[in-house]
Amino acid sequence: MSQTLFEKIWDTHEVGQTPGGASLIAVDRVFLHERTGASALKRMAEMGRTVRDPSRVFAVMDHIVDTRPGRGDGTLMKGGEGFITETRAACRAARITLFDVNDRDQGIVHVISPEQGIVLPGLTLVAPDSHTCTQGAFGALAWGIGSSEAEHAMVTGTLRMERPRTMRVRFTGALKAGVSAKDMILTLIARYGAGGGAGHVVEFAGEAVRALDMEARMTLCNMVTEFSAMTGLIAPDAVTFEYLKGRPYAPAAFEDPYWASLRSDNEAMFDREIEIDASTVAPMVSWGTSPEHTIAVDGRIPQGPQRAHDYIGLSAGSRLAGTPIDAAFLGSCTNSRISDLRRAARILKDKRIAPSIRKALVVPGSLHVKRQAEAEGLDAIFAAAGFEWRMSGCSLCFYAGGEGFPEGSRTVSSTNRNFEGRQGPGIRTHIASPETVAASALAGAIADPRDYVRVPKEVAA
Amino acid sequence: MTAFPSPLTGRAAPILIDNVDTDTIIPSREMRSTGRNGLAEGMFAPWRYTDADARTENPDFALNQTEYRGACIIAGGANFGCGSSREHAVWALAEYGVRAVIAESFAPIFHGNCIRNFVLPVTLPREAVNALAGDEVTIDLAAQTVTHGDMVHLFTIDAEAKQMLAEGLDAIDLTLTQSAQIDSWTSADRALRSWVYLQQDGKSLSHAGSDGA
Numbered sequence A: 001m002s003q004t005l006f007e008k009i010w011d012t013h014e015v016g017q018t019p020g021g022a023s024l025i026a027v028d029r030v031f032l033h034e035r036t037g038a039s040a041l042k043r044m045a046e047m048g049r050t051v052r053d054p055s056r057v058f059a060v061m062d063h064i065v066d067t068r069p070g071r072g073d074g075t076l077m078k079g080g081e082g083f084i085t086e087t088r089a090a091c092r093a094a095r096i097t098l099f100d101v102n103d104r105d106q107g108i109v110h111v112i113s114p115e116q117g118i119v120l121p122g123l124t125l126v127a128p129d130s131h132t133c134t135q136g137a138f139g140a141l142a143w144g145i146g147s148s149e150a151e152h153a154m155v156t157g158t159l160r161m162e163r164p165r166t167m168r169v170r171f172t173g174a175l176k177a178g179v180s181a182k183d184m185i186l187t188l189i190a191r192y193g194a195g196g197g198a199g200h201v202v203e204f205a206g207e208a209v210r211a212l213d214m215e216a217r218m219t220l221c222n223m224v225t226e227f228s229a230m231t232g233l234i235a236p237d238a239v240t241f242e243y244l245k246g247r248p249y250a251p252a253a254f255e256d257p258y259w260a261s262l263r264s265d266n267e268a269m270f271d272r273e274i275e276i277d278a279s280t281v282a283p284m285v286s287w288g289t290s291p292e293h294t295i296a297v298d299g300r301i302p303q304g305p306q307r308a309h310d311y312i313g314l315s316a317g318s319r320l321a322g323t324p325i326d327a328a329f330l331g332s333c334t335n336s337r338i339s340d341l342r343r344a345a346r347i348l349k350d351k352r353i354a355p356s357i358r359k360a361l362v363v364p365g366s367l368h369v370k371r372q373a374e375a376e377g378l379d380a381i382f383a384a385a386g387f388e389w390r391m392s393g394c395s396l397c398f399y400a401g402g403e404g405f406p407e408g409s410r411t412v413s414s415t416n417r418n419f420e421g422r423q424g425p426g427i428r429t430h431i432a433s434p435e436t437v438a439a440s441a442l443a444g445a446i447a448d449p450r451d452y453v454r455v456p457k458e459v460a461a
Numbered sequence B: 001m002t003a004f005p006s007p008l009t010g011r012a013a014p015i016l017i018d019n020v021d022t023d024t025i026i027p028s029r030e031m032r033s034t035g036r037n038g039l040a041e042g043m044f045a046p047w048r049y050t051d052a053d054a055r056t057e058n059p060d061f062a063l064n065q066t067e068y069r070g071a072c073i074i075a076g077g078a079n080f081g082c083g084s085s086r087e088h089a090v091w092a093l094a095e096y097g098v099r100a101v102i103a104e105s106f107a108p109i110f111h112g113n114c115i116r117n118f119v120l121p122v123t124l125p126r127e128a129v130n131a132l133a134g135d136e137v138t139i140d141l142a143a144q145t146v147t148h149g150d151m152v153h154l155f156t157i158d159a160e161a162k163q164m165l166a167e168g169l170d171a172i173d174l175t176l177t178q179s180a181q182i183d184s185w186t187s188a189d190r191a192l193r194s195w196v197y198l199q200q201d202g203k204s205l206s207h208a209g210s211d212g213a
């Protein structure tokens, strides 16, 4: 019988049924971080439980670590050090592999898991972090859970689950210049709503998806949690296997017929199908306080919930482009990989950000990305442009009570959430692609990256 | 933790906003330790206080109004609990005394976190949620009903989740009763997908070495 990729992975992992009729699904990899993983480890220890297979559980310090050079366990967040030292001790006690603060492979969980070859096609991988869906780009079933579920996965090697529905999102055609995977996922959320994927696993398909490199595929899958989907995934292909070859935790070869079977069959049926013409995707920027409050950079702000307009300080009918900004942030598990930094640096090269920008940061997604960027001289381009160059971590993707943006800032950010207060109390966030962040930092106002990548803008009909 | 106290009667505090995210339910800066306690005071801090540091209450926020203070039921908007996976959001609600949230829809991770902590997520159509918000309602888990005045709304819930909530069952303990089944599945899987299984390196403190700069 024809099956979707999701169904194949699910069936491979179904250990059995629970008496209540749920499925018991085997979990191949668990990844923890110091912010929510620490709670799972603590509870596990308190309950006197142990990790079933420590070789398949990993942890990293990424969320609240300091990103200033010369860092140690100290953080700018009050009490932050406790999360770090407790996580370290708990990982040691549980005998799980930890990517520590100054490990050479440290970085944001969803950046380093692929870098290390920990996520692989056909695996199930969970983490108490909503953006675990990023790793679905490899054709793995990778999804975010809570701390209790993380403990459950570590202790039993399984999760109790209800089978989700399936959705396929096809991007046909080709993207235009100055537009990237971030704009694709923002387009999907803007058109179908922040709850549009609820109850579904989303498979991305179509020529425009096949044309993406692995890093862009990760960006695309990263924000399906903002679409309320359980997760997203992309069938693995030559690009996927090429990326993984030689990675520390990856197998030596991908010749097993299993790998070739990891695709939806031609006749496979999805519960829901969406098709988007990639050539209609424009650079997207959020105007409000939900990722669904997003429009093309050259568009006008629609009428949304009054609360969102009040918080962001922009009214319906006005233009987003040209709105003055005070800060810029390049980083996060959405857009902090080497290709993201290259595209931003290309726009910033030999230029200087607007004098009105009070804070501009580049936070590489991992120390690997950082070293690679330095080898290519990107750090010098960012520094000359006026951006601070940081150690890797989540940094100001979210505000933990330590470092923040200057009070009252309006910031353009390559992150994934524009919630009220996400980047600090009162901070107004506009999420966008790295290209748009770079262009806006130069302009000192929300700007269309197509004006900076020297391509003719589409003539409006 | 305790089973869901069915039937549960109380006023449904109206927080009828779509896409209420877990950063708002419990801001990161209110998560001060790796434990599950001490979170109730920071619950909804950005909306509940005009000055979160001084804990100055915002009189416009439902839970600061006499009739809803200490509410055990919240009526929310669509996609309730979206955003960060932080279970702290549910721990904060539970510690405050919230035992049920009624909304048009829930974000999936939040929904799972509710069940694991015996907070009942009730999904009802928008019109029903809007109509009952602010009023006294009774939730009967066994009958799967929400009663509001002379209106009775039926809701659906997975059989397993219902049993977990009703009996206050610990999911890990339950799954461990199926350990033999998991063990035999694992040995069969090892033969099929050997590449999934890694060698324990035994060091396990730090992955590679120090000084990554």
Ligand code: SF4
Pocket: A063, A108, A109, A129, A131, A331, A332, A333, A334, A393, A394, A397, A398, A416
């Ligand atoms: S970078 Fe941001 S969204 Fe990604 S894992 Fe870190 S805090 Fe979460």
